[in-house]
Amino acid sequence: MDSLISTKESNGNFTTKSAYFVARTCHGLGGEESTGSTPNEDKKFMWKALWRAKVPGKVKLCVWRGCMNAIPSMVNLKTRRVILEDICGFCHKEAETVEHALLQCPRSAAIWFGSPLGIHTFQGIEDGFSGWLINMAKQVSSESFELLLVLVWSVWKVRNDVLWNEIVCSPMDVHLKAQTWLAEFKKWNVAKAPAVLVREVNWKHPDFGWIKCNFDAAWEENSACGGCGVVIRNATGGFMAALVSREKGIGLAMHAEAAAAKTAAMFLQQWSEAKVHLDGDALLVVAAIQNKGSALHGHLGNLFQDTRRLLQRFEHWRVSFGPRESNRVAHRLARWSLMLNHPISWFEEPPDVINDLLIEDSLQI
Numbered sequence: 539m540d541s542l543i544s545t546k547e548s549n550g551n552f553t554t555k556s557a558y559f560v561a562r563t564c565h566g567l568g569g570e571e572s573t574g575s576t577p578n579e580d581k582k583f584m585w586k587a588l589w590r591a592k593v594p595g596k597v598k599l600c601v602w603r604g605c606m607n608a609i610p611s612m613v614n615l616k617t618r619r620v621i622l623e624d625i626c627g628f629c630h631k632e633a634e635t636v637e638h639a640l641l642q643c644p645r646s647a648a649i650w651f652g653s654p655l656g657i658h659t660f661q662g663i664e665d666g667f668s669g670w671l672i673n674m675a676k677q678v679s680s681e682s683f684e685l686l687l688v689l690v691w692s693v694w695k696v697r698n699d700v701l702w703n704e705i706v707c708s709p710m711d712v713h714l715k716a717q718t719w720l721a722e723f724k725k726w727n728v729a730k731a732p733a734v735l736v737r738e739v740n741w742k743h744p745d746f747g748w749i750k751c752n753f754d755a756a757w758e759e760n761s762a763c764g765g766c767g768v769v770i771r772n773a774t775g776g777f778m779a780a781l782v783s784r785e786k787g788i789g790l791a792m793h794a795e796a797a798a799a800k801t802a803a804m805f806l807q808q809w810s811e812a813k814v815h816l817d818g819d820a821l822l823v824v825a826a827i828q829n830k831g832s833a834l835h836g837h838l839g840n841l842f843q844d845t846r847r848l849l850q851r852f853e854h855w856r857v858s859f860g861p862r863e864s865n866r867v868a869h870r871l872a873r874w875s876l877m878l879n880h881p882i883s884w885f886e887e888p889p890d891v892i893n894d895l896l897i898e899d900s901l902q903i
């Protein structure tokens with residue numbers, strides 16, 4: 539869709555860089571830059587916060603367009619004579635301005651309030667979307683501001699998904715997905731990647747007649763929380779079930795991995811007749827479960843023994859080590875679990891947040 543203000547690179551692409559250039563130019567258009575007036579200072583501060591934020595470029599672009607009243611809300615489309623009615627397609631009560639679409643519509647407000655930021659977006663919109671963003675940039679930490687930016691993008695995307703593609707997503711799914719996406723983006727883009735060639739190793743389908751259960755753990759040192767992600771697939775790579783859960787009082791990464799293995803083995807008990815293949819990327823944990831006369835004692839040793847006993851209930855079972863690249867679905871679920879208060883499981887229909895990886899794995903891309 540076109541924007542009201544569009545600036546293109548010579549190759550026709552609308553990029554963050556060109557958006558930045560326009561943002562700067564627009565800012566200068568008022569000719570007030572040198573007066574140092576407070577609203578102007580505020581705007582400068584907000585633009586800086588926006589362009590410095592560690593979020594994907596398309597998020598910055600979307601937020602920037604929101605600030606410039608340049609996203610195609612119903613009101614903007616009506617102004618451009620694209621449509622005749624500007625009423626909101628969700629609440630059917632108010633004209634859909636940019637502010638209404640991104641913040642005030644009950645659909646959007648539910649996402650904002652339910653998010654970790656817990657923002658009431660019914661109030662504080664007197665100065666429009668950009669005024670609201672300025673206030674937020676001044677109030678919240680840079681991490682929260684980054685999540686806020688991703689949420690703006692998510693709210694707009696979900697609005698379009700429902701309106702044009704009839705894809706519905708619950709408010710909780712929206713903000714959990716936003717958090718996971720942001721965490722993934724930071725992991726791969728913000729931390730410096732080592733300059734070595736990484737050999738891609740794909741997830742492998744289980745043998746015919748077997749089901750494969752991938753598990754992974756995440757660990758948060760500060761809160762001593764361990765997260766667990768489990769995904770079960772059949773021999774054609776089809777999704778069967780997934781589980782995420784979080785446990786407190788986990789003081790070691792290894793402990794989180796051991797607990798995740800046990801959780802996976804417990805989850806598997808529902809398929810008591812199946813031939814089960816447990817697969818994880820924690821070499822020591824896998825070795826400890828495989829090793830009958832485990833040399834490990836204490837709490838960890840017990841966890842490994844419990845896991846082994848749970849697996850021994852199956853007539854056919856195996857446990858193997860797979861490299862990280864083959865364990866991406868479980869890894870993402872584990873990261874996600876750290877943001878949850880309750881365990882969640884899915885059967886037959888996977889959560890949105892892993893759909894892309896499931897497809898890639900089943901096609902072995």
Ligand SMILES: [Zn+2]
Pocket residue numbers: 626627628629630631632638642643644645
């Ligand atoms: Zn509405």
